[in-house]
Amino acid sequence: MQVLTENILTTTIRQRPADSYKGTYGRVTLIGGNRNFGGAIIMASAAAVYAGAGLVTTITDASNQSSLHARLPEAMFADIQDFTQTRTLIRHADVVVLGPGLGTDTAALTTLKQAFQAITPEQHVILDGSAITLVAEQHLPLPQAHIIFTPHQMEWQRLSGLKIAAQTPAANKQAAATIGGIVVVKSHRTQIYTPTNAYENPLGTPAQATGGMGDTLAGMIGGFVAQFADSSAAVCAAVYSHSAIAELLAQQQYVVLPSQIITELPHFMKVHEHKDV
Numbered sequence: 355m356q357v358l359t360e361n362i363l364t365t366t367i368r369q370r371p372a373d374s375y376k377g378t379y380g381r382v383t384l385i386g387g388n389r390n391f392g393g394a395i396i397m398a399s400a401a402a403v404y405a406g407a408g409l410v411t412t413i414t415d416a417s418n419q420s421s422l423h424a425r426l427p428e429a430m431f432a433d434i435q436d437f438t439q440t441r442t443l444i445r446h447a448d449v450v451v452l453g454p455g456l457g458t459d460t461a462a463l464t465t466l467k468q469a470f471q472a473i474t475p476e477q478h479v480i481l482d483g484s485a486i487t488l489v490a491e492q493h494l495p496l497p498q499a500h501i502i503f504t505p506h507q508m509e510w511q512r513l514s515g516l517k518i519a520a521q522t523p524a525a526n527k528q529a530a531a532t533i534g535g536i537v538v539v540k541s542h543r544t545q546i547y548t549p550t551n552a553y554e555n556p557l558g559t560p561a562q563a564t565g566g567m568g569d570t571l572a573g574m575i576g577g578f579v580a581q582f583a584d585s586s587a588a589v590c591a592a593v594y595s596h597s598a599i600a601e602l603l604a605q606q607q608y609v610v611l612p613s614q615i616i617t618e619l620p621h622f623m624k625v626h627e628h629k630d631v
C-alpha cells in the first residue's frame with residue numbers, strides 16, 4: 355500500500371493553459387437529492403464547481419431547484435423525473451456523479467436504472483451513497499464505463515460482502531479487483547484501490563465526521579476527474595485535498611463543515627498547482 359504525499363497534488367493539479375475555455379475543464383452531471391436529501395446533491399455539485407469543473411448540471415428533485423440556485427447559481431438544473439432531458443444531459447457529460455442523497459425507494463431505483471442505460475463507455479462515473487446501496491442490494495449490472503466507487507464502510511460491506519471487521523487491506527484489494535474500476539474505501543484513513551495500485555491517505559481528522567462530508571468528496575472527485583487526464587491520480591489528489599483542507603481548518607475549529615472545505619478549494623488548488631519552473 356503506497357502512502358500518499360503532497361506530491362500527488364503538484365503532479366496532478368495542472369496550471370490552467372491560457373488558451374482554454376469552460377469546455378476544456380469538463381462537463382460534470384450530478385444526479386441525486388430526493389425531497390429529503392437535497393443538501394447532499396447541492397454539496398456535491400458545489401464541490402465540483404469549486405474544484406474547477408467547467409460546466410456543472412444537477413439533476414435532482416424539483417423541490418431542490420430554488421435552494422440549488424440560491425446556493426450555487428453556477429449549476430444548471432434539470433428535473434430528475436424528466437428522463438428525456440436526463441438522458442441528453444448524461445450523454446453530453448464527461449463525468450457523471452450518481453447517488454448523493456438519491457435515496458433507495460422505487461423512484462430512486464428507476465432513476466438509477468435509467469441513468470445506467472444512458473451512460474456510455476468513455477465516461478467516468480462516480481457511484482456514491484444511495485447508488486452504491488442500490489447496486490448492492492438490487493444486484494444491478496453495472497454499465498460499461500470508467501467507474502469509481504466511493505463507499506463508506508457500511509456501503510463497502512453491502513457492495514463487497516466484507517463485514518467491517520473483515521475489511522483488511524488484503525481483503526479490500528481482492529474485492530476491489532473483483533468488482534473492477536477504482537474503489538475509494540472511506541474511513542478515518544481512506545484507502546484507494548485502482549486496477550494497478552493501492553494507496554492510503556495519511557490525512558484526515560475526526561473534525562470531518564459530519565453529514566455531507568462524503569457527498570462533498572464525491573463532487574470533488576467529479577471535478578478533479580473532469581479536469582485531470584490521469585483519473586487514478588485525480589481520485590488520489592481529490593481524496594488527499596479533502597483531508598488536507600480539513601486538517602488545516604481543524605487547527606482552529608472543533609468541527610469542519612463540508613461547505614467550508616468547498617469554499618477553501620480554489621485557494622488550496624492554487625497553492626498546490628503544478629509550477630512550471
Ligand SMILES: NC(=O)C1=CN([C@@H]2O[C@H](COP(=O)(O)OP(=O)(O)OC[C@H]3O[C@@H](n4cnc5c(N)ncnc54)[C@H](OP(=O)(O)O)[C@@H]3O)[C@@H](O)[C@H]2O)[C@@H](O)CC1
Pocket residue numbers: 390391392393394395453454455456457482483484485487506507508509541565566567568569
Ligand atoms: N444533508 C444531506 O442531504 C445528507 C444526505 N445524506 C445521504 O443520505 C443517504 C444515506 O447515506 P447514509 O450514509 O446516511 O446512510 P446509510 O447508507 O444507511 O449508512 C448508515 C448506516 O451505516 C452504518 N455505518 C457503519 N459504519 C459506518 C461508517 N463508517 N460511515 C457511515 N455509516 C456507517 C451506520 O451505523 P450507525 O451509525 O447507525 O451505528 C448506519 O446504520 C445517502 O444518499 C447520502 O448521500 C448523507 O450524506 C447525510 C447528509
Ligand SMILES: Nc1ncnc2c1ncn2[C@@H]1O[C@H](COP(=O)(O)OP(=O)(O)O)[C@@H](O)[C@H]1O
Pocket residue numbers: 483505506540541542543544557558559560561562563564565566567568569570571
Ligand atoms: N474520524 C474521521 N477521520 C477522518 N476522516 C473522516 C472521519 N470521519 C469521517 N471522515 C471522512 O468523512 C467522509 C464521510 O463520508 P460519508 O460517510 O459518505 O458521508 P456523507 O454520506 O454523510 O456525506 C469520508 O471521506 C471519511 O473519510
Ligand SMILES: [Mg+2]
Pocket residue numbers: 482483506568569
Ligand atoms: Mg456518503
